[in-house]
Amino acid sequence: MNKKKQQIIEAAQILFIKKGFSVTSIQDILDAANISKGTFYNYFSSKTECLMAILSFIKEEVIYNRQQLSIGKSASDKHVFVKQIAARFHIDKKHNLMALFASLTSTDTAHQELKEFLNQQYLKEVCWMAERICEVFGEDRRKQSYDDAVTCFGTIHLTSKVLMDLGKTEVPIEETIYFSLQKIEQTGGQQPFLKEDYFLPYQQKKNTEDKNIKKQLQQVLIDLEPNVKKLKNKKLAYYQKFLLDQLTSDTPDLLLMESVISSYQNAVQDTDIEDKGRYIQILFMQLIEEEKGV
Amino acid sequence: MNKKKQQIIEAAQILFIKKGFSVTSIQDILDAANISKGTFYNYFSSKTECLMAILSFIKEEVIYNRQQLSIGKSASDKHVFVKQIAARFHIDKKHNLMALFASLTSTDTAHQELKEFLNQQYLKEVCWMAERICEVFGEDRRKQSYDDAVTCFGTIHLTSKVLMDLGKTEVPIEETIYFSLQKIEQTGGQQPFLKEDYFLPYQQKKNTEDKNIKKQLQQVLIDLEPNVKKLKNKKLAYYQKFLLDQLTSDTPDLLLMESVISSYQNAVQDTDIEDKGRYIQILFMQLIEEEKGV
DNA sequence: GCATTTATTGGACTACAGGTATAAAATAGT
DNA sequence: ACTATTTTATACCTGTAGTCCAATAAATGC
DSSP: OOHHHHHHHHHHHHHHHHHOTTTSOHHHHHHHHTOOHHHHHHHOSSHHHHHHHHHHHHHHHHHHHHHHHHTTSOTTOHHHHHHHHHHHHHHHHHTTOHHHHHOOOOSOSTTHHHHHHHHHHHHHHHHHHHHHHHHHHOGGGGGGHHHHHHHHHHHHHHHHHHHHHTTOTTSOHHHHHHHHHHHHHHOOOSOOSSOGGGGGGGSOOOOOOHHHHHHHHHHHHHHHHHHHHHHTOHHHHHHHHHHHHHHHSSSOOHHHHHHHHHHHHHHHTTSTTHHHHHHHHHHHHHHHHHHHHO | OOHHHHHHHHHHHHHHHHHOTTTSOHHHHHHHHTOOHHHHHHHOSSHHHHHHHHHHHHHHHHHHHHHHHHTTSOTTOHHHHHHHHHHHHHHHHHTTOHHHHHOOOOSOSTTHHHHHHHHHHHHHHHHHHHHHHHHHHOGGGGGGHHHHHHHHHHHHHHHHHHHHHTTOTTSOHHHHHHHHHHHHHHOOOSOOSSOGGGGGGGSOOOOOOHHHHHHHHHHHHHHHHHHHHHHTOHHHHHHHHHHHHHHHSSSOOHHHHHHHHHHHHHHHTTSTTHHHHHHHHHHHHHHHHHHHHO
16 A cells, blocks of 8 residues: 555545545645645545545455454354444444445435445445354344344344434444344244345355365465565565465465465555455455364 | 425425435526525525425425324224335435435534434434334333334335345335334344333324313414414404314314314415414314324 | 515625646656 | 656636625515
């Protein structure tokens, strides 16, 4: 990640939180980030794009957080599930975007791209939740898992919103989540209302085979090849080669890889592929999870 | 309702629906309504206030609609309940405000007043729903009625949103509502999560005694006295007097009153108290409902 | 009918927004 | 040290919400 871009994003994020999106002018961002207008438009084509970049970061943060929570825990652990759901709310709250995520479906046609971006995000969230519900409450609920996900998600959202508007800020989100899960646990048996195939386009690629993850990892590394070259960091180049070699090998040394990936991430810190480094780490953790499962 | 104000509201409403709120400039409204800037700011202090006026109208429309639906039907009729819930969605949809009602809790602090206005509206909606749930599913659910209301409301909202974003526009909202009600019917027995007293400030004044409604009606008529005088309509003045007399009487002639109120409303058409006329009619219908119940 | 009050007009004006364009200065790559 | 890119600072464009005000039109009181 470019230093200037980072600077802009950090300043903008603080301002969006403190003042709100539409009341924060570009000039405000320029002043706060100590950059000029030209620079801003060099990195973002609009204010909206800047917000979307911030939201993407937050999304990654959520995914990473949930991944971390699941490590070493059973997929059917309900309390892990609750914590994972809460992760979005905590991180959204941290970024003061609680509302924005669920809403911003205003009457405006102005922020169309932003709207679609958010719609996509929460449809994916519904899919994720449906999948996790199957894992936690059993495969036999799959048929109605989307019903459950929507019920649960909707209840959580409205309940937390209501509590917030009533000024009951002391109620932790986890309690609301347990309350909502209780509701779906009690229900079942009827015909599913929301069919699974509605959501097919939004389902994340399932990690059915570790081969796929391996391929994903490989692809990411290959995509990064030119960037890595450009950085002219000998160590990094070596790590790059090593990781690719291990991935094509039938007997990859996972422990060694873990260490190397850690160094890799360190090496790309403060470069424009910093975020990719983190992504690699996430993928690798998924890989390990699966190796353990086998 | 003033003619010019009406003109502005009508034009603005059409534009807000067609183009969206923030993309509609005041100039657009001026052009469409054929009025000047000065006139606009004579009636509204801002564009937001104009939107709020429109939303208030819509709210009245919903209340009126629900009132109409309940006439002659049992308070415990589930299908009436469903239709009443659907009323908000249909009317919101008609005005293309579906989204705005549930959302507009964006990161903006700009539209603070608008946000609070909407928050109040939907908190009242939750209260209304909780009350109706008690009527439909029995008093013994009162303890958990707010839990149910939030679950139901949240599920309806998210489900309809999801269906919309998935392009499944052919599913009628009533189906979604039945689905959501099914969910709350299956649940119950646990400790209530949302306590009734949280919502006290938002609960509408219950019409516990018809005396209260009578008083309300009386008050409205008394408040209108100067306006009625100003209109210099002999018939209207006579109606006004007649209605007030009947209301103080112990044996009001309800059928006659109904007829007179109808004429009353006719007489105030196109005046600045037109909306009050409708309000009187609504109050009167509530009065009749209660008289029947006794 | 006339005088007074009130509503309406329409444009000038302010202050600010998002975004473009550009020449000069700073920085980095080789 | 030379080149290429990035960054800066500013001027500029178009459009916005909202204020102000003198001139005009319409309603109202007498």
